[in-house]
Amino acid sequence: MTPTALRNGPPRRAVLVGGIGVRSAFGAGLAALTDGVLAGRPAFTPVERFGTAGYRADRAATGPGSPRLADQLVAVLAEAGALSDPTEQQLPDRREELMLALHGDRRAGPVAAEVADRTGLHPRVYTGACVAASTAVADAAALIATGRRERVLVAAGYLVEPDTFAVFDAGRALAQDGAVRPFSLGRQGMLLGDAAVAVVLESAAALHRRGGRALARIAGWARTGDAFHVCRPHPAGTGLARAVHGALARAGAAPEAIGYVNANGAGSKLGDLAEAAALHTVFPAGTPPVSSTKSVHGHALEASALLELAATVGALRAGSLPVNAGWQTPDPNCPLDLVLDRPRPAAPGLALSINAAFGGANTALLVAPA
Amino acid sequence: MTAPTSVPAPVPAPVPAPVAAPASAPVADPAPSAPPVPDVGPVAVPRLSAGPLRVLARARWPERPADELPAIAGFVESAFSPLVAETAERCLRAHHGPPPATGAPRTALLLASPSGDTGTADALARATANGQRVAPLLFFQSNPNAVLGHLAARWQLDGPVVALGPGFDDERELHERAALLIEDGDAEQVLVVTAVQGPPDHATAVLLAP
Numbered sequence: 397m398t399p400t401a402l403r404n405g406p407p408r409r410a411v412l413v414g415g416i417g418v419r420s421a422f423g424a425g426l427a428a429l430t431d432g433v434l435a436g437r438p439a440f441t442p443v444e445r446f447g448t449a450g451y452r453a454d455r456a457a458t459g460p461g462s463p464r465l466a467d468q469l470v471a472v473l474a475e476a477g478a479l480s481d482p483t484e485q486q487l488p489d490r491r492e493e494l495m496l497a498l499h500g501d502r503r504a505g506p507v508a509a510e511v512a513d514r515t516g517l518h519p520r521v522y523t524g525a526c527v528a529a530s531t532a533v534a535d536a537a538a539l540i541a542t543g544r545r546e547r548v549l550v551a552a553g554y555l556v557e558p559d560t561f562a563v564f565d566a567g568r569a570l571a572q573d574g575a576v577r578p579f580s581l582g583r584q585g586m587l588l589g590d591a592a593v594a595v596v597l598e599s600a601a602a603l604h605r606r607g608g609r610a611l612a613r614i615a616g617w618a619r620t621g622d623a624f625h626v627c628r629p630h631p632a633g634t635g636l637a638r639a640v641h642g643a644l645a646r647a648g649a650a651p652e653a654i655g656y657v658n659a660n661g662a663g664s665k666l667g668d669l670a671e672a673a674a675l676h677t678v679f680p681a682g683t684p685p686v687s688s689t690k691s692v693h694g695h696a697l698e699a700s701a702l703l704e705l706a707a708t709v710g711a712l713r714a715g716s717l718p719v720n721a722g723w724q725t726p727d728p729n730c731p732l733d734l735v736l737d738r739p740r741p742a743a744p745g746l747a748l749s750i751n752a753a754f755g756g757a758n759t760a761l762l763v764a765p766a
Numbered sequence: 767m768t769a770p771t772s773v774p775a776p777v778p779a780p781v782p783a784p785v786a787a788p789a790s791a792p793v794a795d796p797a798p799s800a801p802p803v804p805d806v807g808p809v810a811v812p813r814l815s816a817g818p819l820r821v822l823a824r825a826r827w828p829e830r831p832a833d834e835l836p837a838i839a840g841f842v843e844s845a846f847s848p849l850v851a852e853t854a855e856r857c858l859r860a861h862h863g864p865p866p867a868t869g870a871p872r873t874a875l876l877l878a879s880p881s882g883d884t885g886t887a888d889a890l891a892r893a894t895a896n897g898q899r900v901a902p903l904l905f906f907q908s909n910p911n912a913v914l915g916h917l918a919a920r921w922q923l924d925g926p927v928v929a930l931g932p933g934f935d936d937e938r939e940l941h942e943r944a945a946l947l948i949e950d951g952d953a954e955q956v957l958v959v960t961a962v963q964g965p966p967d968h969a970t971a972v973l974l975a976p
């Protein structure tokens with residue numbers, strides 16, 4: 397470690413998003429994802445990839461067929477520009493590091509090994525459930541902001557498959573009515589969704605040297621814990637609110653600087669309540685526009701935070717805020733300024749992408765327009 | 767991902783009353799005059815790292831032949847979570863005494879396991895392959911964050927909760943990740959646990975500070 401790190405202060409160097417590659421239920425590419433979330437059209441269909449007879453739920457947001465995760469990850473890394481030689485190798489004697497968020501079981505090792513073989517990268521796998529990818533982004537941003545790295549590659553992948561579908565169904569986490577309804581009365585839970593996403597994060601100098609153009613800037617980040625329960629969030633959202641304030645501190649910004657919140661919003665009863673409480677703590681006078689794009693692309697588990705970061709970047713670049721689909725009836729305990737019915741023009745400012753996971757893990761990422 | 771309300775969630779015993787700030791407590795002072803998009807130039811004086819992290823306490827499992835893992839309420843089928851919990855407990859007790867670690871510096875929990883909870887994965891795979899009902903409790907322990915949540919609640923440690931898999935193959939790399947969490951400001955100490963489910967099962971834990 398170099399002795400130049402900041403503690404919780406504004407980054408010394410800008411952390412830029414230099415490329416994004418995406419595969420989601422909306423198809424290939426950031427444009428397809430952006431079009432899908434801005435259309436507000438949920439991508440949930442009956443699962444054909446495997447049998448769902450005997451389960452409570454039968455829908456997910458999947459792409460066609462049964463793609464291989466390693467193939468999808470290599471494709472999005474190429475699409476993001478991660479496989480082109482950087483102008484300056486930070487580690488000339490070592491393979492370039494890839495922070496890779498995957499479900500933490502035996503399959504992670506072989507997938508990471510295949511990605512390594514086909515790309516020449518050195519994957520380091522993050523397995524922390526729904527904050528795996530955003531934790532990787534935070535680590536990557538810290539490495540760039542402190543000058544340790546010129547660029548860091550982050551990727552994440554989850555494809556809907558029988559084992560996780562079965563265990564989420566057994567846990568009664570999946571919505572039986574086939575829709576994800578974040579922050580709405582009557583919400584029944586989440587639905588799973590495919591995602592493979594790669595993001596190239598780099599310094600301004602690295603981006604300039606290769607003649608690239610930034611898609612966005614990671615202005616702030618933070619990771620916190622609730623210290624509350626195995627799997628339930630703190631009902632007051634204290635850890636999540638602390639993550640948002642930590643990200644704001646790093647960005648040198650006040651809550652009023654946030655113009656959009658891409659919420660975790662999985663559609664779970666307790667999770668949405670805790671998140672609404674956290675947002676009320678951060679924005680006591682009322683929130684900026686809020687939506688959960690999980691309502692259309694589903695919950696991609698370890699890849700969810702990177703998919704939502706990509707959707708947030710896409711929305712900022714389009715100047716339009718996606719709707720919170722599936723919403724039916726106000727929940728008085730979720731007093732948020734939800735984007736409903738149709739996309740809303742994006743106001744100038746930062747976008748906040750927040751995620752929460754089992755174990756009381758929370759992350760906040762602040763995204764600025766390029 | 768959070769627990770649905772309709773299934774009894776495992777409750778680690780004992781879970782002390784949380785000491786985290788209540789909702790009404792200020793989390794940070796807002797700065798209304800801050801610009802909407804900040805200048806990202808050099809605006810702060812770097813805080814120097816003090817070099818390698820200090821080891822405040824260490825533990826391992828097994829410590830001796832016939833060492834045993836206490837069960838944890840709500841965790842079933844697999845020894846992975848008990849393995850992580852017991853090894854972490856030994857390390858934290860060596861430094862803090864019995865839980866909770868009231869007043870401890872903000873502590874991150876970082877778990878590294880190359881193949882994760884193979885016992886839970888195998889139980890799940892068996893059930894789906896045979897068309898059997900999947901035990902609902904497997905949902906809660908189906909990712910490594912769950913046991914970290916158990917530790918965080920029991921010890922009242924509210925730093926980052928991080929789980930890592932393959933690719934972090936030596937202690938130096940894990941210490942670098944721990945140092946990054948500290949230097950980045952999200953934690954003041956880091957409990958690093960490594961766990962491999964065998965046979966034989968083995969795990970280590972180390973509490974690190976600047």
